[in-house]
Amino acid sequence: MSSALQKRIGIALFLGAAIAASAFAGCAYFEYDAAPGRPFILYNITLADSYLGIVHVSGRVLGSAARTASLGTFLGADGKRMEPIDFGAKGLDGTQLSFREKDETWTIESKGRDFSFEYDVALTVDDRHSVDVRDIMTFIDADRCRLLGRDVFLVPEFPIEEGIVVDFVMRPGWRVSSSATCIRSRIVVNDPADLPFTMTVSGEYRSLERRVGGSEIVLAIAGSWSFSDEEFFDVVCRIVSEEIALFGSSPRSRYLIICDANNAAGEDRFDYYGVHYGASMMLLLDRNLDRSELMDTPMAIIAHEFFHNWNGEALAPAGDEFLWFTEGVTNYYSYYVLLRAGVISAAQLEDRSRAIFERYRSNPYAANVSIGEAANSDMSDKNMVSLLYDGGYLAARNLDERLREDSGGRVTLVDVLKRMYENAHGSGTADESSLLSAVKELAGSDLSGYLQTLVHTPDPKPLVSRASALE
Ligand SMILES: [Zn+2]
The missing domain is CATH 2.60.40.3650 (Immunoglobulin-like)
Known part of the structure; x- marks a missing residue:
């Protein structure tokens, strides 16, 4: 194949x-005139x-x-x-x-x-x-x-x-x-x-x-x-x-x-x-x-x-180590879209964010497994699957807020996603370096150290301090 x-x-x-x-419906006609x-x-x-x-x-x-x-x-x-x-x-x-x-x-x-x-x-x-x-x-x-x-x-x-x-x-x-x-x-x-x-x-x-x-x-x-x-x-x-x-x-x-x-x-x-x-x-x-x-x-x-038509398919993760981005960013925007579509209120969104944060904190894997290492290959390992989706959501939310801060509200995570898609033309894949270069092009900042802590360290400090502000 x-x-x-x-x-x-x-x-x-x-x-x-x-x-x-x-x-x-109606009348269907197919012409089979193959070369x-x-x-x-x-x-x-x-x-x-x-x-x-x-x-x-x-x-x-x-x-x-x-x-x-x-x-x-x-x-x-x-x-x-x-x-x-x-x-x-x-x-x-x-x-x-x-x-x-x-x-x-x-x-x-x-x-x-x-x-x-x-x-x-x-x-x-x-x-x-x-x-x-x-x-x-x-x-x-x-x-x-x-x-x-x-x-x-x-x-x-x-x-x-x-x-x-x-x-x-x-x-x-x-x-x-x-x-x-x-x-x-x-x-x-x-x-x-x-x-x-x-x-x-x-x-x-x-x-x-x-x-x-x-x-x-x-x-x-x-x-x-x-x-x-x-x-x-x-x-x-x-x-x-x-x-x-x-x-x-x-x-x-x-x-x-x-x-x-x-x-x-x-x-x-x-x-x-x-x-x-x-x-x-x-x-x-x-x-x-x-x-x-x-x-x-x-x-x-x-x-x-x-x-996922965009983030996941048109722009596919280069490997499992970038699943946190594919699932996390998609998870994060799914609630944002519900808000924009008038399906949920701002209060419902904050309730959900808080619930995601609490579930992340009580996840037995959170202390030892970084968000970037979480996986969904075994669907019956519910805690590991939750770590990927909840941790990914929180990482995306933190990243979006950081981008807005660094750019004075000019650049959001969806802008970065769109730029990654444009830059990936031909390959259609995304990884951490394509994320970092899109951030640098749009917001001018180098977030490599920030990402290292946020997604490659178990129980990341920046995640905890920011999400705590929701309480
Ligand atoms: Zn998904």
Whole structure:
């Protein structure tokens, strides 16, 4: 699989715990006029067995002139790959084609002809109760399903025409919503590189659509809630609108936002989770979420995940050691955006800041682990995950205040973030040195010593003295 594809696997998470603190009609016509050597591919997906979670995938490759054609799996969470069952390939006249499998790649002896292939995939339904929400994007139930592309597609490892067509007929009559362009049960993935990250839902999801700041926002929501779909969607759109305004434009033209119940089980679970993959974001909320909480801090989960479009995806952390910035700055701005969108008041924001600070202070890791060393690789290590999000929030807040002081109110943290994005053009990654140079360019100050203390020392002094002012 190409490294360009692998690079886009970046996952972003947000966790919230409600008690303690904070914690993507009509007539359709497609013309297949591929250039020579640029074949096009059409997939068809059906649900073979909802109880066992088995999906049947077939594909047709048309216009291929090469002797062989290879299809590969995509690397998923924790190094797991999709495992096709009963793979087979045929010429369009029905003759069986031979193929070989090596290193998770299936190479078909197509001899320059059009061909079709098919396989089944068993999707592990057990994962739906896992605290590692990275595994529960894909979900199959008797009445609905959501599928992340990488969990079902064998991806062509040869140049293909843009505009991959997928007929997504899981069950007759099931409606489809997707992060890709969608017409009835057919989706069109414009950029082949997006296929693994294309999220599609089908079945008992209600769908709402609105244009916000130049982007199409689609909400797919399942089950019953204490609030109406429309009022929830209204909060979503206000938040999205504020964030697009903050950055001036949005990286993508279409987003799918999925709202479903959080089924993660066990002591280590958070009350709600957010996961963001390219053009889709998933919000797993507590079914008991009170209607009044639509105007309260739990909605930070929406602001947080959407903010990752910029900080996390367009500007990705160069390594785990910069996660504090990606998660911390995103966490910090999620509440700021709620305030700007009129979802929360200044008093609610200060309450939340105080709660984050208190939880940070009572975190058993805080005395020995610096914010920069905190991680979210093990989602069941709740204290370590909280250290990253709470510590990151406080570090971002302190950094923002310091920038405002140094520049006489002229420079804010979001200005620095935008400058880092401009400077990273080409690489799209961020690290501490790109942060420090953006600060120097904008505010003229050298904050290397300050950052050393703030994020690389356990229980940092500047953090404590500043956040104490909230009490
Ligand atoms: Zn996040």
